[in-house]
Amino acid sequence: MHEYSIACEIFEQVIATAKAHRASEVKSLTLVMGRLTHTNPEQLKFCFEVLAEGSIAEGAEFIVEMLSPSVECECGYQGRAEPPGHPTDQSGEDIGEDRSENGNESGARNRNESGAEAELHQSELLEYVAALNCPTCGKAARITGGQELIIKTIDIETEDES
Ligand SMILES: [Zn+2]
Incomplete structure:
Protein backbone atom coordinates (compact mmCIF):
# COMPACT_ATOMS: atom_id res chain seq x y z
CA MET A 1 0.00 0.00 0.00
CA HIS A 2 1.73 3.14 -1.13
CA GLU A 3 0.00 5.30 1.46
CA TYR A 4 1.90 3.42 4.12
CA SER A 5 5.34 4.28 2.77
CA ILE A 6 4.31 7.90 2.34
CA ALA A 7 2.99 7.95 5.90
CA CYS A 8 6.35 6.58 7.08
CA GLU A 9 8.22 9.42 5.41
CA ILE A 10 5.83 12.01 6.79
CA PHE A 11 6.09 10.51 10.25
CA GLU A 12 9.89 10.55 10.19
CA GLN A 13 9.96 14.15 9.03
CA VAL A 14 7.44 15.21 11.65
CA ILE A 15 9.35 13.52 14.44
CA ALA A 16 12.68 14.90 13.23
CA THR A 17 11.26 18.42 13.03
CA ALA A 18 9.55 18.12 16.38
CA LYS A 19 12.73 16.90 18.06
CA ALA A 20 14.75 19.68 16.46
CA HIS A 21 12.39 22.09 18.18
CA ARG A 22 12.48 20.23 21.49
CA ALA A 23 8.82 19.39 21.22
CA SER A 24 7.15 17.37 23.90
CA GLU A 25 4.08 16.79 21.81
CA VAL A 26 2.93 17.15 18.22
CA LYS A 27 -0.54 18.63 18.33
CA SER A 28 -1.35 18.73 14.65
CA LEU A 29 0.13 18.64 11.20
CA THR A 30 -1.14 19.99 7.94
CA LEU A 31 -0.29 18.45 4.60
CA VAL A 32 -0.76 19.93 1.19
CA MET A 33 -1.55 17.19 -1.27
CA GLY A 34 -1.86 17.64 -5.02
CA ARG A 35 -4.85 15.85 -6.45
CA LEU A 36 -2.62 14.16 -9.00
CA THR A 37 -0.76 12.26 -6.30
CA HIS A 38 -3.87 10.13 -6.22
CA THR A 39 -3.15 9.30 -2.64
CA ASN A 40 -6.03 8.44 -0.41
CA PRO A 41 -6.00 10.98 2.46
CA GLU A 42 -8.05 8.73 4.71
CA GLN A 43 -5.66 5.82 4.30
CA LEU A 44 -2.73 8.15 4.79
CA LYS A 45 -4.24 9.46 8.01
CA PHE A 46 -4.90 5.97 9.23
CA CYS A 47 -1.33 4.83 8.51
CA PHE A 48 0.08 7.89 10.20
CA GLU A 49 -1.99 7.31 13.30
CA VAL A 50 -0.79 3.74 13.51
CA LEU A 51 2.83 4.85 13.14
CA ALA A 52 2.40 7.65 15.67
CA GLU A 53 1.16 5.37 18.42
CA GLY A 54 3.45 5.62 21.39
CA SER A 55 5.36 8.56 19.94
CA ILE A 56 5.09 12.26 20.69
CA ALA A 57 2.86 12.52 17.63
CA GLU A 58 0.26 10.15 19.02
CA GLY A 59 -3.21 11.66 18.73
CA ALA A 60 -2.00 14.56 16.60
CA GLU A 61 -4.62 16.09 14.39
CA PHE A 62 -3.95 15.14 10.77
CA ILE A 63 -5.15 17.76 8.31
CA VAL A 64 -4.94 17.34 4.56
CA GLU A 65 -5.47 20.24 2.18
CA MET A 66 -6.12 19.14 -1.38
CA LEU A 67 -4.49 21.15 -4.13
CA SER A 68 -5.86 21.29 -7.66
CA PRO A 69 -3.45 20.60 -10.49
CA SER A 70 -1.86 23.54 -12.25
ZN1 LIG B 1 -4.26 27.34 -23.73
Whole structure:
Protein backbone atom coordinates (compact mmCIF):
# COMPACT_ATOMS: atom_id res chain seq x y z
CA MET A 1 0.00 0.00 0.00
CA HIS A 2 1.73 3.14 -1.13
CA GLU A 3 0.00 5.30 1.46
CA TYR A 4 1.90 3.42 4.12
CA SER A 5 5.34 4.28 2.77
CA ILE A 6 4.31 7.90 2.34
CA ALA A 7 2.99 7.95 5.90
CA CYS A 8 6.35 6.58 7.08
CA GLU A 9 8.22 9.42 5.41
CA ILE A 10 5.83 12.01 6.79
CA PHE A 11 6.09 10.51 10.25
CA GLU A 12 9.89 10.55 10.19
CA GLN A 13 9.96 14.15 9.03
CA VAL A 14 7.44 15.21 11.65
CA ILE A 15 9.35 13.52 14.44
CA ALA A 16 12.68 14.90 13.23
CA THR A 17 11.26 18.42 13.03
CA ALA A 18 9.55 18.12 16.38
CA LYS A 19 12.73 16.90 18.06
CA ALA A 20 14.75 19.68 16.46
CA HIS A 21 12.39 22.09 18.18
CA ARG A 22 12.48 20.23 21.49
CA ALA A 23 8.82 19.39 21.22
CA SER A 24 7.15 17.37 23.90
CA GLU A 25 4.08 16.79 21.81
CA VAL A 26 2.93 17.15 18.22
CA LYS A 27 -0.54 18.63 18.33
CA SER A 28 -1.35 18.73 14.65
CA LEU A 29 0.13 18.64 11.20
CA THR A 30 -1.14 19.99 7.94
CA LEU A 31 -0.29 18.45 4.60
CA VAL A 32 -0.76 19.93 1.19
CA MET A 33 -1.55 17.19 -1.27
CA GLY A 34 -1.86 17.64 -5.02
CA ARG A 35 -4.85 15.85 -6.45
CA LEU A 36 -2.62 14.16 -9.00
CA THR A 37 -0.76 12.26 -6.30
CA HIS A 38 -3.87 10.13 -6.22
CA THR A 39 -3.15 9.30 -2.64
CA ASN A 40 -6.03 8.44 -0.41
CA PRO A 41 -6.00 10.98 2.46
CA GLU A 42 -8.05 8.73 4.71
CA GLN A 43 -5.66 5.82 4.30
CA LEU A 44 -2.73 8.15 4.79
CA LYS A 45 -4.24 9.46 8.01
CA PHE A 46 -4.90 5.97 9.23
CA CYS A 47 -1.33 4.83 8.51
CA PHE A 48 0.08 7.89 10.20
CA GLU A 49 -1.99 7.31 13.30
CA VAL A 50 -0.79 3.74 13.51
CA LEU A 51 2.83 4.85 13.14
CA ALA A 52 2.40 7.65 15.67
CA GLU A 53 1.16 5.37 18.42
CA GLY A 54 3.45 5.62 21.39
CA SER A 55 5.36 8.56 19.94
CA ILE A 56 5.09 12.26 20.69
CA ALA A 57 2.86 12.52 17.63
CA GLU A 58 0.26 10.15 19.02
CA GLY A 59 -3.21 11.66 18.73
CA ALA A 60 -2.00 14.56 16.60
CA GLU A 61 -4.62 16.09 14.39
CA PHE A 62 -3.95 15.14 10.77
CA ILE A 63 -5.15 17.76 8.31
CA VAL A 64 -4.94 17.34 4.56
CA GLU A 65 -5.47 20.24 2.18
CA MET A 66 -6.12 19.14 -1.38
CA LEU A 67 -4.49 21.15 -4.13
CA SER A 68 -5.86 21.29 -7.66
CA PRO A 69 -3.45 20.60 -10.49
CA SER A 70 -1.86 23.54 -12.25
CA VAL A 71 -1.01 23.72 -15.93
CA GLU A 72 0.93 25.76 -18.41
CA CYS A 73 -0.27 26.11 -21.99
CA GLU A 74 1.25 27.31 -25.23
CA CYS A 75 -1.46 29.99 -25.40
CA GLY A 76 0.11 31.55 -22.34
CA TYR A 77 -2.30 30.33 -19.72
CA GLN A 78 -0.74 29.43 -16.39
CA GLY A 79 -2.80 28.38 -13.47
CA ARG A 80 -5.15 25.87 -12.01
CA ALA A 81 -6.96 23.41 -14.17
CA GLU A 82 -9.82 21.33 -12.95
CA PRO A 83 -10.44 17.98 -14.54
CA PRO A 84 -13.77 17.51 -16.34
CA GLY A 85 -16.72 17.06 -14.05
CA HIS A 86 -16.73 17.95 -10.43
CA PRO A 87 -13.26 18.41 -9.00
CA THR A 88 -14.31 17.64 -5.45
CA ASP A 89 -15.00 14.38 -3.68
CA GLN A 90 -17.84 13.51 -6.03
CA SER A 91 -15.37 12.92 -8.86
CA GLY A 92 -14.27 9.80 -7.01
CA GLU A 93 -13.54 6.81 -9.12
CA ASP A 94 -13.63 4.96 -5.85
CA ILE A 95 -17.20 5.89 -5.12
CA GLY A 96 -18.51 4.95 -8.53
CA GLU A 97 -16.60 1.74 -8.51
CA ASP A 98 -17.92 0.64 -5.15
CA ARG A 99 -21.50 1.39 -6.18
CA SER A 100 -21.21 -0.60 -9.37
CA GLU A 101 -20.17 -3.61 -7.33
CA ASN A 102 -22.77 -3.15 -4.69
CA GLY A 103 -23.67 -6.79 -4.33
CA ASN A 104 -20.07 -7.68 -3.61
CA GLU A 105 -19.05 -5.28 -0.92
CA SER A 106 -16.60 -7.45 0.96
CA GLY A 107 -14.83 -8.39 -2.24
CA ALA A 108 -14.32 -4.75 -3.06
CA ARG A 109 -12.93 -4.08 0.39
CA ASN A 110 -10.41 -6.86 0.14
CA ARG A 111 -9.21 -5.55 -3.14
CA ASN A 112 -8.48 -2.23 -1.46
CA GLU A 113 -5.57 -3.77 0.35
CA SER A 114 -4.13 -5.70 -2.56
CA GLY A 115 -1.50 -4.75 -5.07
CA ALA A 116 -4.07 -4.93 -7.83
CA GLU A 117 -5.75 -1.87 -6.42
CA ALA A 118 -2.55 0.14 -6.60
CA GLU A 119 -2.06 -0.77 -10.25
CA LEU A 120 -5.60 0.20 -11.02
CA HIS A 121 -5.02 3.60 -9.46
CA GLN A 122 -1.90 4.01 -11.53
CA SER A 123 -3.77 3.59 -14.80
CA GLU A 124 -6.55 5.85 -13.59
CA LEU A 125 -3.95 8.44 -12.80
CA LEU A 126 -2.64 8.39 -16.36
CA GLU A 127 -6.12 8.85 -17.78
CA TYR A 128 -6.70 11.66 -15.38
CA VAL A 129 -3.53 13.44 -16.42
CA ALA A 130 -4.29 13.02 -20.11
CA ALA A 131 -7.66 14.68 -19.60
CA LEU A 132 -6.26 17.97 -18.38
CA ASN A 133 -6.94 20.60 -20.97
CA CYS A 134 -6.24 24.29 -20.90
CA PRO A 135 -9.27 26.12 -19.46
CA THR A 136 -8.69 29.01 -21.88
CA CYS A 137 -8.09 27.46 -25.29
CA GLY A 138 -8.98 23.83 -24.64
CA LYS A 139 -5.73 22.33 -25.90
CA ALA A 140 -3.83 19.77 -23.90
CA ALA A 141 -1.77 21.67 -21.39
CA ARG A 142 1.47 20.76 -19.70
CA ILE A 143 1.02 19.87 -16.04
CA THR A 144 3.25 21.93 -13.79
CA GLY A 145 1.85 21.07 -10.40
CA GLY A 146 -0.59 18.93 -8.52
CA GLN A 147 1.68 15.99 -7.81
CA GLU A 148 3.24 17.45 -4.71
CA LEU A 149 2.86 16.21 -1.19
CA ILE A 150 4.20 18.69 1.31
CA ILE A 151 4.15 19.01 5.05
CA LYS A 152 2.89 22.56 5.36
CA THR A 153 2.81 23.09 9.10
CA ILE A 154 3.53 21.15 12.24
CA ASP A 155 1.98 22.41 15.42
CA ILE A 156 4.01 21.39 18.44
CA GLU A 157 4.00 21.79 22.18
CA THR A 158 7.35 22.44 23.82
CA GLU A 159 8.29 21.86 27.39
CA ASP A 160 10.50 24.90 27.63
CA GLU A 161 10.16 26.19 31.14
CA SER A 162 12.75 28.70 32.12
ZN1 LIG B 1 -4.26 27.34 -23.73
